[in-house]
Amino acid sequence: MLEDIQRVIRTAKQSESGFVEKITVSEGKERNKAIKRAETELSGARFRIDELDRIISRIYEDHVAGKLSDDRFAKMLVGYEAEQADQKTIVNELDVIISEAGEQTANADKFLRLVRLYTEPVELTGEIVREFIEKIVVGRAEHIGPGHRTKRQKVKIIYNYIGQYTDTVM
Numbered sequence: 001m002l003e004d005i006q007r008v009i010r011t012a013k014q015s016e017s018g019f020v021e022k023i024t025v026s027e028g029k030e031r032n033k034a035i036k037r038a039e040t041e042l043s044g045a046r047f048r049i050d051e052l053d054r055i056i057s058r059i060y061e062d063h064v065a066g067k068l069s070d071d072r073f074a075k076m077l078v079g080y081e082a083e084q085a086d087q088k089t090i091v092n093e094l095d096v097i098i099s100e101a102g103e104q105t106a107n108a109d110k111f112l113r114l115v116r117l118y119t120e121p122v123e124l125t126g127e128i129v130r131e132f133i134e135k136i137v138v139g140r141a142e143h144i145g146p147g148h149r150t151k152r153q154k155v156k157i158i159y160n161y162i163g164q165y166t167d168t169v170m
Helices: 002-014 016-024 029-064 070-117 126-132
Strands: 133-138 142-144 150-152 155-159
Touching: 002 016, 002 070, 002 126, 016 070, 029 070, 070 126, 126 133
Parallel strands: none
Antiparallel strands: 133 155, 142 150
16 A cells, blocks of 8 residues: 555656646546536526526516507516526536536645655555545455465545546556
């Protein structure tokens, strides 16, 4: 485990920008395109919500002025309000997607601040484990070799802020 922490720290220190990019852009260009699409769609949905507010105001004014019957006004209002509710749901979902992408970058920065505090740890202490590791997942023991006397277990280290770092050898 110490070797794994040392390897991650070394990798992060060698190229901080490359490390952040690896952590935040796990799916590469497709993820960036998806975020840009989400931002564009978010802008459009917010514009439509504002537009629907203006439309609802106009039909209300037309109703008050007697240009629309009560029945027609009610039908139009229900339709526009339903569309506006749908657009608000879309805005909320897109806000979550975009904020999660920003949170990934912030988490990578937090991890880098932590890396800067530790040069090259030579001993695995409780403090280092608490600072760097969120959890350790230990797989089921597999018996291997002649007579099945040797056991092997897969160990997955989940780091604080960045999750599992895939460049590490387990």
